[in-house]
Amino acid sequence: MSILVVGSVAYDTVETPFGKAEKVLGGSASFFAVAASFFAPVKLVGVVGSDFGEKQVSAFEGRGIDLEGLERTEGQTFHWQGKYSYDLNSRDTLRTDLNVFEFFKPKIPVSYRKAEHVFLGNIDPVLQRDVLDQVESPKLVACDTMNFWIEGKPDELRKTLRRVDVLLINDGEARQLSGEWNIVKAARAIRAMGPKTLVVKKGEHGVLMFSEHGSFAAPAFPLEDVFDPTGAGDTFAGGFVGYLAGAPDGSDHTFRRAIIMGSTLASFCVEAFSLDRLLLLTRPEIDERFRRFKQLTHFEEI
Amino acid sequence: MSILVVGSVAYDTVETPFGKAEKVLGGSASFFAVAASFFAPVKLVGVVGSDFGEKQVSAFEGRGIDLEGLERTEGQTFHWQGKYSYDLNSRDTLRTDLNVFEFFKPKIPVSYRKAEHVFLGNIDPVLQRDVLDQVESPKLVACDTMNFWIEGKPDELRKTLRRVDVLLINDGEARQLSGEWNIVKAARAIRAMGPKTLVVKKGEHGVLMFSEHGSFAAPAFPLEDVFDPTGAGDTFAGGFVGYLAGAPDGSDHTFRRAIIMGSTLASFCVEAFSLDRLLLLTRPEIDERFRRFKQLTHFEEI
Numbered sequence: 001m002s003i004l005v006v007g008s009v010a011y012d013t014v015e016t017p018f019g020k021a022e023k024v025l026g027g028s029a030s031f032f033a034v035a036a037s038f039f040a041p042v043k044l045v046g047v048v049g050s051d052f053g054e055k056q057v058s059a060f061e062g063r064g065i066d067l068e069g070l071e072r073t074e075g076q077t078f079h080w081q082g083k084y085s086y087d088l089n090s091r092d093t094l095r096t097d098l099n100v101f102e103f104f105k106p107k108i109p110v111s112y113r114k115a116e117h118v119f120l121g122n123i124d125p126v127l128q129r130d131v132l133d134q135v136e137s138p139k140l141v142a143c144d145t146m147n148f149w150i151e152g153k154p155d156e157l158r159k160t161l162r163r164v165d166v167l168l169i170n171d172g173e174a175r176q177l178s179g180e181w182n183i184v185k186a187a188r189a190i191r192a193m194g195p196k197t198l199v200v201k202k203g204e205h206g207v208l209m210f211s212e213h214g215s216f217a218a219p220a221f222p223l224e225d226v227f228d229p230t231g232a233g234d235t236f237a238g239g240f241v242g243y244l245a246g247a248p249d250g251s252d253h254t255f256r257r258a259i260i261m262g263s264t265l266a267s268f269c270v271e272a273f274s275l276d277r278l279l280l281l282t283r284p285e286i287d288e289r290f291r292r293f294k295q296l297t298h299f300e301e302i
Numbered sequence: 303m304s305i306l307v308v309g310s311v312a313y314d315t316v317e318t319p320f321g322k323a324e325k326v327l328g329g330s331a332s333f334f335a336v337a338a339s340f341f342a343p344v345k346l347v348g349v350v351g352s353d354f355g356e357k358q359v360s361a362f363e364g365r366g367i368d369l370e371g372l373e374r375t376e377g378q379t380f381h382w383q384g385k386y387s388y389d390l391n392s393r394d395t396l397r398t399d400l401n402v403f404e405f406f407k408p409k410i411p412v413s414y415r416k417a418e419h420v421f422l423g424n425i426d427p428v429l430q431r432d433v434l435d436q437v438e439s440p441k442l443v444a445c446d447t448m449n450f451w452i453e454g455k456p457d458e459l460r461k462t463l464r465r466v467d468v469l470l471i472n473d474g475e476a477r478q479l480s481g482e483w484n485i486v487k488a489a490r491a492i493r494a495m496g497p498k499t500l501v502v503k504k505g506e507h508g509v510l511m512f513s514e515h516g517s518f519a520a521p522a523f524p525l526e527d528v529f530d531p532t533g534a535g536d537t538f539a540g541g542f543v544g545y546l547a548g549a550p551d552g553s554d555h556t557f558r559r560a561i562i563m564g565s566t567l568a569s570f571c572v573e574a575f576s577l578d579r580l581l582l583l584t585r586p587e588i589d590e591r592f593r594r595f596k597q598l599t600h601f602e603e604i
Binding site: 216217256295 | 486487507521527558559593597598599601603604
């Protein structure tokens with residue numbers, strides 16, 4: 001079953017304690033699409049400028065990603081520049097040049113409209129609803145958002161959330177959106193806004209999922225060398241939604257495995273700059289690390 | 303098999319967003335002993351003043367804890383006063399009156415010396431070694447410490463660690479002790495100091511265990527009502543060492559279940575002030591929550 005992803009396609013300039021990468025491929029839709037492409041056909045909707053290179057296009061095409069919905073307009077591609085702290089636990093945004101992304105209006109090609117799985121990347125909640133108005137009857141709508149929209153467009157965000165099945169946000173955003181500090185209470189409040197399933201991303205501390213089946217907790221994979229955390233959350237979402245799209249059912253067991261698959265993909269993402277590691281990844285490597293997640297968390301009943 | 307615990311027995315005055323408790327039973331050895339007592343006989347070594355009440359003694363006796371090593375001297379019992387932030391994620395120490403604890407020299411009664419499991423609570427590393435010099439040949443030595451000793455007595459702490467099998471500390475302490483930010487690297491460095499097993503406590507984010515068998519990750523139990531986090535770490539240690547002492551072997555499987563048992567006990571501890579919840583706890587309640595940990599973390603292979 002195919003997946004439609006709408007979000008940013010960008011150039012990132014990233015500095016970590018281990019090095020600097022200048023104008024490398026980034027953006028939420030990019031990380032999501034490449035991660036999801038291991039499990040199901042992916043159709044990408046985004047916008048780039050006339051500076052967007054053939055090398056980047058080839059990276060997507062090499063993963064079989066449908067680019068009919070990748071609009072090209074005059075001007076420069078969205079450019080984000082950030083610098084991570086020595087411990088990678090915080091980052092400063094040094095520069096955000098929205099460029100052509102500033103006036104992005106997602107246009108869904110006719111060939112995309114029957115997509116069964118939709119991922120609404122972190123864009124204006126009004127645009128997220130515009131996307132939903134252009135698709136036929138998706139089986140599952142997953143959505144990301146951020147503090148900028150939670151504060152800036154709370155009513156529009158609420159309207160969007162009513163049409164969302166799975167919301168994926170970080171713990172700080174969950175607390176802000178719900179007004180509840182306690183994460184269990186926050187989850188209940190957010191699920192009452194529409195999403196049947198809430199996935200709370202906690203970075204190096206893993207993921208919590210809350211649904212009608214109860215809660216599920218997964219750790220992040222303990223890595224010795226984290227090189228660049230950029231895109232880990234979107235890569236998680238790509239592995240998660242990708243696995244759901246390729247799975248035979250939407251049971252709680254499937255959702256749990258999807259969380260682990262998202263965590264697996266994210267653990268590869270952070271091993272290199274940009275999409276460098278994801279673009280070299282093979283399915284056997286993914287399955288091997290998934291099994292290591294099982295070893296990491298397994299214990300026997302008493 | 304019996305457990306010897308050495309540490310503080312205190313009166314705590316605690317303020318949380320939900321209320322205040324004045325001079326209630328606290329201290330690392332108290333929380334540890336009560337948690338461990340569900341699994342094996344516990345022998346406590348500590349010191350209290352002449353103000354230490356019959357009610358507190360009865361609490362220990364009610365759990366079958368051997369108090370022959372609980373010294374009583376003239377003066378006041380150690381008193382700690384703290385106040386938690388609105389989100390319970392940080393606390394200020396308002397007052398620390400060491401009182402009789404200031405000159406504590408652990409004296410191990412003859413009847414304690416064959417204890418197979420020893421837990422060295424967070425005291426001066428020199429005193430921790432004094433304890434080890436007084437016991438015969440324990441099967442397992444577990445140990446806690448804190449930033450105060452890591453900074454203040456690094457050489458003494460190193461000497462103690464050479465004689466420790468399991469070190470239980472929080473993530474900040476692990477980073478400080480090793481000088482490594484990355485927790486996998488920190489664990490390798492600390493295990494090279496002596497402890498075969500390192501247990502890293504991350505509060506609401508759960509626990510990581512590193513040993514010769516690899517790593518194991520467990521979440522904290524997602525609780526809707528956390529009332530008072532005081533003592534959660536020592537309660538974790540009590541459930542962990544207690545389970546190991548009561549288990550038939552020291553296999554990796556047993557250590558993993560012990561981590562979950564520690565997490566289970568800690569999840570009860572935080573539901574009320576002081577030891578109030580632990581003293582009402584029953585073994586069926588413990589086993590039921592252990593099973594819920596399994597539900598919380600279980601996923602199937604792909």
